């Protein structure tokens with residue numbers, strides 16, 4: 001019987017996940033299909049009942065359900081517990097098992113480049129759900145100090161409290177307190193939505209140099225203003241699509257227990273732009 005997978009969220013009309021997973025199924029000749037299923041914020045419980053009725057084999061979870069889904073899960077992995085959110089679910093005969101692939105998906109492109117994280121300092125823009133997973137990921141790799149800069153400073157302070165609990169040294173500042181010298185940071189990560197609408201980065205990029213790693217998790221457009229400016233400074237750049245790909249690969253391997261067809265999935269993502 002054909003196995004069905006899905007991504008749930010609102011909005012999901014432009015999600016690349018169905019394309020990525022369906023391409024992988026085709027490549028490996030798996031009898032599976034992957035759909036996008038819009039579930040509005042207040043309809044999560046009903047939506048999940050519907051998914052169970054059609055015997056969904058597994059699903060991804062995106063905004064606004066990543067935190068709310070936790071209370072419907074029968075079991076969660078360590079990363080879900082740490083981050084307090086889940087984005088990948090397996091359905092084992094009606095029992096929902098939750099995983100979180102944000103953290104490993106974020107780290108994967110850094111590891112692929114053999115970049116050292118241990119003891120290095122980070123400037124992290126943003127304090128939302130993605131930023132939280134990124135702090136947890138850097139913590140796992142024994143980062144130096146993370147400076148969290150966010151438009152709403154209170155949220156940066158909240159994220160700092162989470163970071164302290166998991167043993168990472170952090171500063172919490174507003175976006176407007178970053179200053180002009182970025183050369184002391186090894187990693188500069190954008191985990192805000194700035195760039196999605198082709199806006200200019202608020203960062204003073206003059207002091208970025210070839211020793212800096214600039215990672216923009218915004219994946220559409222591919223070349224955000226921050227990525228373009230970082231390239232001009234000959235920094236190492238990591239694109240948002242790489243995190244998306246890292247997460248899709250991890251979800252595939254959780255569900256199917258076999259190695260994901262990385263190159264096909266990558267080509268599918270890049271073809272989507």
Ligand SMILES: NC(=O)c1ccc[n+]([C@@H]2O[C@H](COP(=O)([O-])OP(=O)(O)OC[C@H]3O[C@@H](n4cnc5c(N)ncnc54)[C@H](OP(=O)(O)O)[C@@H]3O)[C@@H](O)[C@H]2O)c1
Pocket residue numbers: 063125126127128129130131150151152155191192193194196217218219240241242243244245247
């Ligand atoms: N590549 C990937 O695989 C991947 C994975 C997850 C997320 N993302 C992308 O990462 C971004 C953040 O996702 P999220 O889940 O963390 O969202 P979120 O929880 O809603 O957080 C949004 C963050 O962006 C900031 N922000 C939004 N608009 C801003 C603006 N105009 N100026 C300055 N700051 C602004 C918010 O600051 P305030 O606190 O001040 O509102 C907050 O820090 C999204 O663009 C998402 O598409 C990419």
